[in-house]
Amino acid sequence: MKIESIRPVLLRDDYQEHERWFFPGGGSTGWNAALLEIRTDEGLIGIGESIAGSTAPLAFLGMVKQLEPLLIGADVLDRATLLSRLRRASIYWGTSGMGAGVVSAIDIAMWDIAAQAKGVPLNVLLGPGARPEVPLYVSAGFMQSEDALRDEMRRWVDADFRAVKIRAFGTPSEILRTVGVARLALGEDIALMVDLNANLMRSPLDFEGALTVAKGFKELNIRFFEEPMKSDDVRAYAALVNQSPVAIAGGESFSSVEQFELLFDQRTFHLAQPDTTHCGGITAMLKIADTNRHGMRLAPHTWGSGVALAACLHLVTAHPSYEVGEFCGVTNRLQTALLVEPVTVVNGNVRAPSVPGLGVRLTEEIERRYARPDAQFAPTY
Known part of the structure; x- marks a missing residue:
C-alpha cells in the first residue's frame, strides 16, 4: 500500500473569554492542533498529531514539506524502513525536539492506516x-x-x-x-x-x-x-x-x-x-x-x-x-x-476504543470550522 499524499492540517478553536485558563505569566486564548493526514493509493487515510507543531505552525509546515519527498510512493506498512529513512535525513535537526514531534505525527498516522488495513482497533x-x-x-x-x-x-x-x-x-x-x-x-x-x-x-x-x-x-x-x-x-x-x-x-x-x-x-x-x-x-x-x-x-x-x-x-x-x-x-x-x-x-x-484504526475523523465540517491554513495561530501560552 503506497503513500499517495501527505497533508499538514492546522486547526484552531478560539476561546470565549470565560473559557480561558491561566497560570502565572501566561494563559491560553484558544486551542491549537497540528495534524498530519496521510492518504494511500488504496483509499485509506491515517491521521497523526504533533504537539510541538501546535505552538510553532510555520516550522511544522516546513518540516513536513522537507520530509514529504521521502514518503511519497513508499509502502506505508513498512514503518521500520520509513522511520529509519526519516532519521537519517533529519539527523541534525529531527531526532529530538520539534523534529521528533513531526515524526510522531507521521508514525501515528501510519499506525492508524495499519490498523484500518487489518480491520481492527489499534490497541x-x-x-x-x-x-x-x-x-x-x-x-x-x-x-x-x-x-x-x-x-x-x-x-x-x-x-x-x-x-x-x-x-x-x-x-x-x-x-x-x-x-x-x-x-x-x-x-x-x-x-x-x-x-x-x-x-x-x-x-x-x-x-x-x-x-x-x-x-x-x-x-x-x-x-x-x-x-x-x-x-x-x-x-x-x-x-x-x-x-x-x-x-x-x-x-x-x-x-x-x-x-x-x-x-x-x-x-x-x-x-x-x-x-x-x-x-x-x-x-x-x-x-x-x-x-x-x-x-x-x-x-x-x-x-x-x-x-x-x-x-x-x-x-x-x-x-x-x-x-x-x-x-x-x-x-x-x-x-x-x-x-x-x-x-x-x-x-x-x-x-478501550473499538472502531478500526485510531478511531478519529477529520471531516470537511471540522476543517470549515477550525482550519487555519495560513498558520496564523494565536499563541497558546
Whole structure:
C-alpha cells in the first residue's frame, strides 16, 4: 500500500473569554492542533498529531514539506524502513525536539492506516492482550479562586472521575494551601495529583522548595507530584526522588527514546510521562517501555486534540507498562470533535476504543470550522 499524499492540517478553536485558563505569566486564548493526514493509493487515510507543531505552525509546515519527498510512493506498512529513512535525513535537526514531534505525527498516522488495513482497533494490533477498560484521570485546575476550584473538583467527581490532577502555583505555602482546598473538596476517596508546570514558570521552585512541598503533600495523600523544577535539571530530580515521600513525575518535554533511557538509568523520576505526539509516536512509546530496565512507572502525557487522546487510550489499553490515561479537562472542542467514539467515564475508567484504526475523523465540517491554513495561530501560552 503506497503513500499517495501527505497533508499538514492546522486547526484552531478560539476561546470565549470565560473559557480561558491561566497560570502565572501566561494563559491560553484558544486551542491549537497540528495534524498530519496521510492518504494511500488504496483509499485509506491515517491521521497523526504533533504537539510541538501546535505552538510553532510555520516550522511544522516546513518540516513536513522537507520530509514529504521521502514518503511519497513508499509502502506505508513498512514503518521500520520509513522511520529509519526519516532519521537519517533529519539527523541534525529531527531526532529530538520539534523534529521528533513531526515524526510522531507521521508514525501515528501510519499506525492508524495499519490498523484500518487489518480491520481492527489499534490497541488490538499493538497486542492481543488489550485491556477492555483502563483508568483515566482528568487534568485541569489552573489559576482560579478557591470557590471556583472547589466547584470544579465537585464537577469532576459528579462526572465519575476517580482521579484528578490540578495545577498549583506560588510559594510552597501557597501551593500547599491550594492543594489542601482541592483535597477537602474531593474527599479522601478520590486520587489527587499536582502539576507545577515548571517549564512554563518564570520562577520555578528550586530543590529545597520542591522538597518542602513534597513533604507537605504526604499529609494530603497526593498520588504524584509533577514537574516542580525545570525538567532539564536531571541531577536535582534524581536527588528529589531519593528524598521525596511522594512520587515525583515528569518527562513530557523529553522527545527521544535515548533521552528516556538516560532518565531511566539515572532514576530521575518515580513516574515518567512521555508524550506520544512529541517523542516519536506509537513506535517510540513502545521502545521507551522496552528500555525501562529499572521498572520506572509510566503514564503517557496527553495534552492535544482527539488524535492525541485516541493514541493515548490505545497505548494504555494495549501495553501493560502504561498505567493510566490523561484526559485534558480545560475547554477542548478539538478533543471531542475528532473522536469517532465519545469518551465515557464510568467509575474512573474508560473503555478501550473499538472502531478500526485510531478511531478519529477529520471531516470537511471540522476543517470549515477550525482550519487555519495560513498558520496564523494565536499563541497558546
